[in-house]
Every structure is written in C-alpha cells, then in structure tokens.
Amino acid sequence: MKKLYLKNINQAIKIAQNNVYFDRLSKIYDTLPTGRCFGCTKCCMESVHTHFIEFLNIFHYLRENRQLYEKIFPQIIQYYFLEMVKKEHCPFLDEEGRCTIYEVRPLVCRMFGHLTEKEYEESYKNVLHQNIEIMKVFKNKYKIMLPENVVNYKIDYCRNFEVDKQMTKDQRQTLIDQMFTMESAFFMRGLITEDFIDTGLVSWFVYTVFDIEEAGDLRVKIMKEYLESGYSESLEEIMKKIKVCF
Template sequence: MASINNTDILKSIDYAKKNQLFEKLNNIYDTLPKGECTGCGNCCMESVGINLIEFLNIFNYLQDKDELRKKSLDSIIDYYFMEFMEKKSCPFKDENNRCEIYEVRPLNCRLFGHWKKEDYNKNLKDVTDKNKQYKNIMKIKYGFDISDEVVNYKIKYCEEFIPENRYLSKSERLNFADNIMVLDSRLFSKRVIDIEFRDRGIVEYFIDSLLDQNMSYNIKVRISKGRNISKRTISRLKRMLIK
C-alpha cells in the first residue's frame, strides 16, 4: 500500500476548491448544534476518525502556516510511532489545552458532548473491548504487548458540557457523518486521489502522506518490540520527513 501522494493531495485540494466541497463541508459544520464547553481538553486524547475531505481541509489550512505545520507533524510522528507504548494527547492540542486547528476541527470533535450518556458509555465499552482484542492479536502476530495504559485508556463522558438544546440521537449523529461521506464520494468517484477507501484517524492520514503505509506500520512494530531504539529512530524519521 503506497503513501498518499502529495501531488494528488494538492490536486484534490484544487478540485475541492473548484467544486465548493470545502464550502459544503463548512455548511454541514454550521448546521451542527452548539453547546457550552469548559475547554478543559480532557476529550482531546485520541486520533479521531475523519473523512478524506476533512483531511484535505486540515492539510490546506496548514499549508501557509509553516511553523504550526512542522510542530503538528512533529507531534503526529511521536503519536503514531509511540502509539502502542504511550498514551499521548491529540497532536493538535497545545500546552494550554487549546485546539490549534479549531477552525477546521473534524466532525467527531464537534460532536463530542452531544451524546446521551448511555449511548456514549456503550460505545466506550465497545472501543475498550476492541482494544483488548487487538492487543491479543498483536501479541500473537508480533510477540509484544501493547501497553495496558493505552488499551484501557478511557475518555470519560463529559458531565460539564451543556448542549444548547438537547442531546443528539445516534441516527442524528450518523446523518451528519453520511452528509460528509457524500463529499468524499465525489473525490473517490472522480478518481481525484488514488488511495484505498478505509477508515483512518487524523494521525494516520498525515502519516500516510509522509510514508508508505506498510513501511510506517513495520517501523512502528519494530519500535514497539525494541523500546531502547525508539527515540533514536523517531528522531531520524523527523529529520527525514519534516521539511
């Protein structure tokens, strides 16, 4: 599996601009309900799942912000290659718990807090169960243990967030996701970008734009198996990839 070619990314951004896809994405964002957030940053502790159009939107946002782009890539590389060993916060959260890409933050970030507690906790249990299954698979396949801190980490339901009107049902949340998926389908159907369609987190999208997917995953596994070489290897990767 190849990386996401940067030329294809730029062509896709150009296509999205010409066809008002970013504008349509923002229109979807604008229909989302609002709420009162304390800004504690406790929810910003994972590589949230995003759509292709959202990745392009964030990539485009960072293009003329060289310092922020390099800082973000530095944190993204740390997050990805240490993911099996250490639980790190979202690479886009700063030292003051503020989101550095707040204007273009993805749907999953915007919807956090709008879940009913029972829905959220059920999903959280499902995620933890899948993490435990994945740990067993990695142990059998590669012979190392994913850290229990990582496997069992839970972003607790936020009792402080207050939705403007009411909590959203599962079908309402999925409807927003479906609307954004329609924008993705434009990019895939026109073959604007040559990548396989699969679920990716925000970190994975950026890593895939830097390295061949098989190569990055194999390096990640090797780092996880030999922790004494992790910092040196990651430093070399940063020097090679961040320009």
C-alpha cells in the same frame, strides 16, 4: 495506492474547491447546535476518525499556516509511532492545551458531548473490544504486549459540556452520510482507495510521508524498542530526517 502523494492531495483540494466541498463541509459543521466547552482537554486523547474531505480541509489550513504546521508536524509523527504504547494528548494541542486547528477540527471532535451517556458507554465498549482484538494481534504476530493502561484507556463521559440542544443519533448519522457523499468523488477518481477507509487524523498526515505498510512496519519496530528501554533509536533517526509535506 497506499501513500498520499502531494500531487494527488493538490488535485483533491482543487476538486474540493471547484465543487465548493469546503463550503458544504462548513455548513455541515454549522448544523451542530452550539455548546460550551470548559477546555479541560480530557477528551483530546486519541487520533479521531477523520473523513478525507476533512483531512484536505485541515491540510489546506495548515499549509496556509506553515509556521504552525512545521511546529506540530514532529509531534504528529511521534504520536503516531508511540500511540499504542504511550498515552498522550492529541498532537494538535499547543503547550497551553488549546487546539491549534480548532477552526477546522473534525466532525468527531465537534460531536463530542452530543451523545447520551448510554450511547457513550456503548461506544466505549466497542472501542475496548477493538483494542483487545488489536492487543491479541500484536501479541500473537509481533510478540508485543501492549500496556493495559493504553488498551483499557477510557475518556470519561463529559458532564461539564453544555449543549443547547443534544443531537439525536439519526441527526448525527445524516451529517456523516453527507460526508460520505462528498468523499465518493475522490474514490471515483482514484485519489484515495479503500486502504484509507476509517483513517485517523494523525494517520492521514503520516501517510503523506510513509507508505501505509512502511509506516506499519516502522511502528512495530519502534514500539518494540520503546517497550524494551523507554527509548527508540529508530524514532530518533526518523525525527531528524522527517520533512513536512507542503
């Protein structure tokens, strides 16, 4: 299975509700020490890794807020197709830079500021290495040269975020392990497969409309068009026809 069909999402949400997974997810989130963010949104510049249980929680939240979902869904689609050629803020931000899903934002967003500067720099090195490898693939396989400002982009370590008590690496890993424990229930039932491992928040929503391979092929086509002219006719056609999956 390489697409998130609505019937499977609904079944997964029902399983999550029957097994109080959403409540367990909230308790995991509540484990993080409180902090104070000044809302500069400098860290909100990428589609963060999101566990399936978190996607279900966010999807359920947006379905309950349909007007919001219909408003931001086009932004999500556009962000996905241009993510690797145009650096933009997270599509879940509103016009004033506020997170529209703040109540149900993913664990990765919540843990920002809990890393030491040394840990943060090591994490960036890993991200940069991955970006360079991706750049090589696009160059060799698709003849696409990714912009250097996208490949090398770095979110600076935040010194303004005030946290009451910084979490240790082991404490953060414990929370991630708890996520995987819940996630295994959906793998066992075939509601998601290994194709969806390490999926970003934006991609989860894209895969409710497109098959993984179809989305990938379209992204290559759109990237080429955009890099050649700063505009993509294919993307414009998609934006005219795209519909929110409820």
